[in-house]
Amino acid sequence: PSDASRTEQGELTLGGVPVSELAATYGTPLYVVSEDDFRARARGFVTAFSQAFAPETEVDVFYAGKAFLTTHAARWATEEGLNIDTASGGELSIALAAGVEPSRIGLHGNNKSDAEITRAVELGLGRIIADSLEEISRISTIAGRLNRTANVMLRLTPGVHASTHEYIATAHEDQKFGLSVTPVPGTQTADPNPYLGSPAWSAVEQALAAPGVELIGLHCHIGSQIFEPTGFELAAQKLIGFLARVEAASGAVLPELDLGGGHGIAYTEADHPRQPEEIAQALAAAVRAACAEQGISIPRISIEPGRSIAGPAGVTLYSAGTTKDVVVQDGITRRYIAVDGGMGDNARPVLYDADYSAVLGSRKVTGEHILSRIVGKHCESGDIVVRNVYLPAAVTRGDILAVPATGAYCHSLSSNYNYLTRPAVVAVKQGQAQVLIRRETEEMMLARDTGFAPD
Numbered sequence: 001p002s003d004a005s006r007t008e009q010g011e012l013t014l015g016g017v018p019v020s021e022l023a024a025t026y027g028t029p030l031y032v033v034s035e036d037d038f039r040a041r042a043r044g045f046v047t048a049f050s051q052a053f054a055p056e057t058e059v060d061v062f063y064a065g066k067a068f069l070t071t072h073a074a075r076w077a078t079e080e081g082l083n084i085d086t087a088s089g090g091e092l093s094i095a096l097a098a099g100v101e102p103s104r105i106g107l108h109g110n111n112k113s114d115a116e117i118t119r120a121v122e123l124g125l126g127r128i129i130a131d132s133l134e135e136i137s138r139i140s141t142i143a144g145r146l147n148r149t150a151n152v153m154l155r156l157t158p159g160v161h162a163s164t165h166e167y168i169a170t171a172h173e174d175q176k177f178g179l180s181v182t183p184v185p186g187t188q189t190a191d192p193n194p195y196l197g198s199p200a201w202s203a204v205e206q207a208l209a210a211p212g213v214e215l216i217g218l219h220c221h222i223g224s225q226i227f228e229p230t231g232f233e234l235a236a237q238k239l240i241g242f243l244a245r246v247e248a249a250s251g252a253v254l255p256e257l258d259l260g261g262g263h264g265i266a267y268t269e270a271d272h273p274r275q276p277e278e279i280a281q282a283l284a285a286a287v288r289a290a291c292a293e294q295g296i297s298i299p300r301i302s303i304e305p306g307r308s309i310a311g312p313a314g315v316t317l318y319s320a321g322t323t324k325d326v327v328v329q330d331g332i333t334r335r336y337i338a339v340d341g342g343m344g345d346n347a348r349p350v351l352y353d354a355d356y357s358a359v360l361g362s363r364k365v366t367g368e369h370i371l372s373r374i375v376g377k378h379c380e381s382g383d384i385v386v387r388n389v390y391l392p393a394a395v396t397r398g399d400i401l402a403v404p405a406t407g408a409y410c411h412s413l414s415s416n417y418n419y420l421t422r423p424a425v426v427a428v429k430q431g432q433a434q435v436l437i438r439r440e441t442e443e444m445m446l447a448r449d450t451g452f453a454p455d
């Protein structure tokens, strides 16, 4: 986070609070999030995108709660002018508990239950992003029963898959999300509309005709941890071409285009993400050009960043425990430093081979740095926190190690594997610390066990 610093003695401080104080007060492992950093990044997206698309159109930024959601985080985001994107009834409950206006909430999901849809329609959510043909009918039926109209967006698969650095244009994306814009084989006709016969086209026709459904726009999300604007530009071009076809064929003007999230962050020094301004400007230029080419007016734009807001704002603190020097190759020794957490609080290395870095937080040591690997205490050899990092040879039991860029998809992906208790989440701000999520206790875990705590 931008408000990380070192004291004169060399101790790391986060939001003005020394890490030893955080560790002593709240224990380790500990998720620490800088409120100011989170808010500044959230606001940064609103400013960058609003300015880039002005004066022609407005931009709504939806904070993707799946990255990191607590009631405080939802309030920070909404206070900075963002809306909240949720991906389940559970995330929706957190946003509502934070007091977020239903009109400022979106609901995603490839398999929404009837209960989730009913709740969304009753609440009058700002948008339900429909992910399948059958979901459109279920929304329509439920809206009819409740005598309501639901704001619906359609999640399309534009055939642009951005896998971090590469952009692979696939005819059919072999994955569960969205409605493809590519015609189903065998349905091609002489009609000049290239989308006729695609699931996406059928979905638009169905949604426009469905009672109780107000089709407010199209959505796509091309991937996550993306560094270059190219993939976003290609997806926008594709969807604008599709929008123009819809307007020409039905006369319906769909007011909004949601380009999803996926903006990359730096996990290690090897990562060089673009600033939101740069992506916003590239995207605005692509949207303007595509709309001009298609002869349609520029729709309202929305985006759904998650990682790029929460990720850099968070740091995980661990206490170093057992160390072990392992000869990995002739002459090369790697020091394994085990910490008091691991894959339960950060599943990303084991799930995605994700790389992180780490620093010694409790003190500054000059002198020899050695190749180290930070591992967890779970019963699994893949339980790695930081694969390779040069740390002072002096690191010893009780030292605090800080792993940056853990604000997104760490707390939200955390588990109880081996019945380790999940860490607390503490916010720091200008010298003050505040607990956002209490540390899980063994009592909390046992409370679910009917052999111990009968109903």
Ligand code: LLP
Binding pocket: 064, 066, 067, 085, 108, 221, 223, 224, 225, 260, 261, 262, 263, 304, 305, 306, 307, 308, 348, 352, 408, 409
């Ligand atoms: N919108 C939609 C529809 C999404 O599916 C996602 C992420 C986002 C927005 C937010 O994307 P972001 O800006 O955070 O990249 N657990 C994985 C990431 C999964 C992303 C799923 N969808 C990880 O830790 O890398």
